[in-house]
């Protein structure tokens with residue numbers, strides 16, 4: 001065994017670069033607000049660092065190995081890789097829709113990760129810290145955690161009964177690091193936080209560390225131990241390694257090695273509090289043993305609670321980020337999470353509190369302030385910012401407050417005290433608002449000469465506008481979309497460009513120049529109406545309802561994007577059109593709903609099945625969408641759908657006809673007859689329709705397929721991923737003319753092979769009399785990946 005005298009202190013931060021990470025998310029369930037929380041916090045930090053001119057690398061990703069995923073996939077009737085791919089896509093897709101600015105997204109099933117993790121394992125073994133032994137004890141599959149105690153012991157983290165495992169394993173000499181770790185914590189008081197986490201970790205280590213089993217033989221879904229392939233590497237060793245493998249650790253490639261040198265050690269691992277032991281004990285010990293510098297800090301956020309419990313899939317008390325985004329926008333969600341919950345503490349999420357915060361701070365606060373000033377600049381100065389002229393005591397006071405706010409906001413934010421930072425900033429919002437009201441530039445008292453009044457209007461509007469510019473610059477990392485809108489309205493161009501030019505590094509009073517042309521006023525945060533809470537609840541209830549209907553039908557729903565699918569229905573639904581299930585859930589997510597959701601969790605979370613379209617002939621590769629219900633992916637219906645659910649009329653299982661596989665005729669190539677009005681075409685429900693995931697994509701590459709005169713090979717960009725699609729349109733479209741065009745694709749069609757090439761999706765086109773396709777497109781600007789519903 002080599003010496004364990006590894007770094008006692010972690011290196012001081014290099015200001016020129018910053019590397020931060022989220023935990024990598026398990027792919028056994030779709031993302032919910034709890035997952036979005038950590039990722040949003042990281043995004044805000046990353047944006048601020050970049051805007052300060054610091055070269056930043058923001059990593060996120062998915063944790064795809066282990067017994068838990070293997071079992072979930074098995075229950076869903078999928079291979080673990082298929083299962084993981086679909087769920088990983090859900091996380092990445094959501095991060096993209098929320099506009100999160102990650103630089104890299106790692107999947108632990110990627111080759112770069114496998115190579116790096118094996119390299120780390122081999123290094124630990126070569127340095128004498130891994131040995132072979134046998135383990136008999138308790139294991140919690142849900143937390144992938146070894147637990148001390150006799151058979152029947154419950155997991156201290158999740159309360160589930162552990163399983164007894166008896167295997168020959170490789171062990172890591174964790175016990176050798178007890179003293180080293182304690183010394184390290186003492187020498188680096190800023191390493192972990194908050195204080196509660198620090199105390200908990202230290203007391204865990206003081207309680208004594210046992211060697212840790214770092215391989216498993218009883219299942220195979222993992223990374224093989226190099227040189228002994230019947231073992232797979234313990235999923236937490238595998239997962240933690242992602243922070244280095246994503247930078248190129250273990251690669252022979254020069255560019256990877258340079259990147260690793262540049263960004264490692266990480267400046268910040270942001271994690272949820274329940275995984276601090278893995279990050280603050282195991283991870284530093286692995287790194288010390290491997291002779292690799294330790295991360296500079298690990299900070300734990302508290303839990304997002306909903307209905308009195310940690311928001312989690314197994315509790316059935318989750319809220320989707322999409323729901324809030326749909327009704328109030330992503331910025332509202334970001335603001336609420338960072339303002340409402342002191343970082344490090346648990347925080348309650350409630351739609352009521354969210355809407356209240358939104359209306360008071362965003363709609364009536366910042367949004368209203370911006371709109372007042374922009375409107376008045378237009379009304380009194382034709383949209384051109386006037387010269388402020390000489391300052392009075394009122395302007396000087398506002399300027400001094402703004403300068404103090406700039407000084408206070410940064411350190412509070414950097415301490416992850418976002419709530420305090422925002423409170424300080426909103427005090428400036430309120431002060432600016434008060435200044436405006438007190439100055440009343442819209443009202444000329446009878447005894448004030450016209451010229452004097454115009455001078456006051458100019459002074460007040462220029463000063464208030466400058467205060468708003470400061471507020472907007474500071475809040476940009478937290479409200480990036482809204483800040484971008486204000487920046488444009490203030491004639492400042494794109495805030496993203498300003499961020500690239502480190503605008504936060506030199507933020508000071510006086511940046512707004514007289515003569516700047518303001519853009520037309522545009523709404524920022526429309527006031528949330530009374531029914532906003534209900535609408536969000538309906539969306540969530542609809543989501544639960546589709547779980548129940550799915551359970552009753554035995555078919556997987558359009559699960560790949562069930563959240564959005566449910567959203568589509570719910571937004572249009574009138575509040576009074578609540579279902580019995582939704583009524584139950586509104587009253588605290590009713591017990592029936594919860595139970596069923598829980599029972600189904602393993603497989604209703606399963607990825608989308610195909611739309612049930614058989615591979616058609618190449619010539620018809622552009623078929624228009626044929627709606628067909630999915631073939632049941634799991635046939636456990638009878639067992640899983642309790643009778644009381646099936647009785648409720650709204651919840652009755654879909655008719656058999658709806659589930660019947662599509663008739664061949666429905667899939668036939670478009671015929672002339674299609675131009676005739678539809679004759680008795682089979683009706684479908686909204687739930688059938690939403691199974692089809694239609695998305696906006698852009699064609700990046702278009703080329704003919706050799707020896708197939710009808711086929712084009714396309715590479716399309718969905719914003720959140722790129723795909724290859726084969727389309728039978730070569731006789732009608734010149735490939736080069738298609739490049740750059742935005743089209744509509746069916747994104748959840750099962751892949752199929754044509755001429756040895758895999759096609760992942762289908763284009764939508766109208767079919768003319770002679771069979772010629774006309775690709776569907778848009779007249780307005782649409783973002784890539786937008787869903788059609």
Ligand code: MSP
Nearest residue numbers: 023024025026034035063239240271272303304311
């Ligand atoms: N895969 C491991 C992490 C490996 S990191 C090398 C894991 N995954 S997880 O999907 O279960 O959780 C990922 C993160 O989401 C954790 O930080 C966890 O705390 C966070 N959250 C999941 N539910 C949450 C809340 N309800 N509230 C706040 N964060 C929550 O653990």
